[in-house]
Amino acid sequence: MLVLTLLPLLLVATGLSWYYLVAAYQEMDRALERRALDQVGQLAKACEFSLFSGNRDELSRLVRSSVSDSDIRVAIVSDRQGREIFRIGQPRLLLQPYQSQASNSNLLARSEETILVIAPVVLQPLAIEDAALGGVNVISSAAARDDIKLGHVALEVSRLSTRARQQSRLLYGLSITGLGLLLAGLLAWRLGRNIVQPIGMLTEAVEKIAAGDLNARVKIETGGEFAVLERGINHMAAELKNSYDTLQEKIRAATAKLSWQASHDPLTGLLNRHGFDAALQQAWDSTQQTDMRHCLLYLDLDQFKLVNDTSGHQAGDELLRQLASAMRQSLRGSDVIARLGGDEFGVLLNECSAPVGEQLGEKLRHLIGDFRFSWNGRVYQVGASIGLVELDRHWPDTAHLMSAADAACYAAKDAGRNKVRLYRRGDEEVERRRGEMEWVGRLKRAMQADHFQLYYQPIVALADSTSEPHYELLLRLHDEESPVLPMAFIPAAERYQLMPMIDRWVIERALAVCVPGMNASLEKPVMVSINLSGASLSDTQFQVFIHKVMRENAAIAPQFCFEITETTAISNLETVLVLIENLKTLGCKFALDDFGSGLSSFAYLHNLAVDYLKIDGAFVRDMARDPVDAAMVEAIAKVARIMGIKTVAEYVEDQATVDALKALGVDYGQGHHFAEAKPLTMLCAELAARV
Structure with a gap:
């Protein structure tokens, strides 16, 4: 890098040196020529008298004395016709072509070894002092007034000595230049060693540090400011390394903590579901490769909700x-x-058979049952329902294992709680529970894929044909080729707390589909009934939701009737009373569904401000042939009339039942005898046609 930096300077210095040498070389040639011209001119003047007088001896002496100069090799004196009068040496350059050109001292020719100079010998006028005339008398004539050319003097001067001096000067210059270049090289080496190299080392170290090599260090021996930079960079790298190591340690600790948190429950410190799934997968893998057996326990605490609630x-x-x-x-x-x-x-x-697993499950059940928990002076006792499944190679995957263990656990709860239930293939109770659990995932997927659909069935007036049309909305699931009736999935939805989500969907969809037609036919109103589950009634958020949407649609709120089953109303009496009171202020109606199925139906009836009683279909279906069922229907109809409540008979399948209901004074009938359930979109079209 430094050589490239100094290269222009070296080129300039070399060029100047070469220019100096060339100039000196040319100056030597010009000096030789000037000296030769001076010599030939002086010799021509000296030879004037001898040549004029014809004194050859004097002419020879003058020429020989001039030739004593070691550089003059040849001297020739010739007359005006060019005839040679006197010569010393053997000429190398021809003289004749140049004699006619010589009017003054001239350089006429040159070769590598000699130069030829020639000067004319001219007769000058004479000035003679005459005392008698009292002055100087100049002899003049026409010939004297014009210079008379007597002849020529030619010198051939050697260039060898000049060449030698030129070569000496060239060698000297080259030596000086070489020495300068050597000194420049030494300077460059010194600068490279003391400046450029340390800078390069510092730069390399900084680049390594920037690239992430925090172990890079600089070692410079030049001292001075570079030593300060060396200490600074090394200190910076050491600090960065320490900070990086500290940060990495924190990252490792945080990663380990996150990894632990990802697989552990923060409350108890036990594995969470994710960590347990990994352990279960590993155990299942071992059963597929060997005959090893393990046991899976699914444990659910009994009466734990009591502790939270109290x-x-x-x-x-x-x-x-x-x-x-x-x-x-x-x-x-x-x-x-x-x-x-x-x-x-x-x-x-791990490595446990079913009999040993049952023993360990009982041990856990007893441990939990004997445990006493004290809090603020109160002592609590809880139990545990445990489902047990033996792992072997016949299980297709861990999901089926967990499903079977969960189902066995809830079967233990259904059998009276605080029990250990071993899953055996073909166990009907456990298989039923597994079927319900499979419905949970199926229902969630159906909700996301919009596979639920609403149907409607008319509720027909048996006596007063002028009453407003009345319809009940029915939920169907269409995730298979044919609709799935609610009785197939509602038990699972109720058990796994999915009913609030489903009821919310039904209300939102009913409003979205029916509101335009209902708003357009306010002068010819209809009544639309929607079923509400017990889980929804006990859900505070659902209560807020239904009150909000009815208030937002206050104009058509009186056209909605909410059906609540008798058992749900009795088990959630306070909540139901509040809900009825709030929605009735908006004009909503209420119906008590499946009335007569409970043992205390009439006892609670006077507490519930309902508008309709829907007689349980179990009494209606066979009332035309069973006098007991007919008596029950008659009793309900009489009590309802006394209380001013309309009655609706469910499951009306034939005309005989219709006639019997009319005879007993039942107000409405609902069933396949009147109409099959149809998609709700058809009702919307019917409402639009009525406008």
Whole structure:
């Protein structure tokens, strides 16, 4: 780099040196020529008298004395006709072609070794002092007034000595130039060693540090400012390395913490579902490769909700922490326990058969049942329902394992709670529970894919034909070739708390489809009934939602009737009363569905401000042939008339039933005898046609 920097300077210096040498070389040639011209001119003047007088001896002496100069090789004197009078030496250049050109001292020719100069010998006028005349008398004539050319003097001067001096000067100049270049090279080397090289080392170190090599260091021996830079860069690199190492340590710690958090439950310190799934997958893999067997326990705490409801979630969290610690200590070292969510736990018993698994499951159940939890002076006791599944090579994957264990756990709950239920293939109760659990995923996917559809069925007036049209909305699932009736999926939806989501969808879709037609036919109103589940009624957010949407559609709110089953109303009496009161202020109607199925139907009826009683279809279906069913229907119809409540008979399948209902004074009938369920879009078209 430094050589490239100094190269222009070296080129300029070399050029100047060469210019000096060439100039000196030319100056020597010009000096030789001037000296030769001076010599030939002086000799021509000296030879004037001798040539005029014809004194050859004097002429010879003058010429020989001039030739004593070592550089003059040849001297020739000739007359005006060019005839040679006297000569010393053998000429190398021809004289005759140049004699006629010589009017003054001239350089006429040159070769590599000699130069030829010639000068004319001219007779000058004479001035003679005459005392008698008292002055100077100049002899003049026509001939004297014009210079008379007597002849020529020619000198051939050697250039060898000049050449020698030129070569000497050239060698000297080249030596000086070479010495300068050598000194410049030494200077460049010195500068490179003391400046450029340290700068390069510093630059290289900085580039390495910038590229991430924090172990790079600089070692410079020149001292001075570079030593200061060396210490600064090395200190900076060391500080960066320390900071980087500290940061990496923090990143490793944070990564380890995140990794732990990703697979562990922060409340109990146990594995979470993700970590447990990985352990279960590893155990399942071992069963596919060997005959090894393991056991999976799915554990759900009983009466845990009581602790949360009475003492708060802080107490519930502390109970979970204490129980998790106790269960972990009671298990074998090779076993895996995890909190799967809420009050549910999973236990993987490695290398364990089903009988041993049942024993360990009972041990856990007793441990939990005997555990006493104290909080703010109150003592709580909880239990555990446990589902047990044996892992072997016949299970297709871990998802089926978890599904079977979950189903066995809920079968244990259904059997009275605080039990261990072993899953056996063909167990109808567990298989039913598994079917419900499969419906959970299926229903969620159907909701996302918009596979639910609304149908409607008319509720027909049996006596008053002038009453407003009345329809009940029915939910169908279309994720297969034919619609799926609600009785196939509603139990699973109720058990796994999906009904609030489904009821919300039904109301939103009904409003989106029906509101335009209902707003356009306010003068000819219709009544649309929508079923509400017990889970929705106990959901505070759902109550806020339904009140909000009815208030936003206040103009048509009186055209909506919400149906609540009798058992739901009785089990959520306070909530139902509040909901009825709030929505009735907006004009909404209410119907008590499946009335007569409960043992205390009439006892609660006077507390519920409903507009319709829907008689349970179990009494209506056979009332034309069964007097007991007919008596039940008659009793309900009489009580309803006394209370001013309209009655609706469900499951009307034939004309005989219609006649019997009319005879008993039932107001409305609903069933396949009147009409099959149809898509709700057809009702919207019918409403639009009525406008």
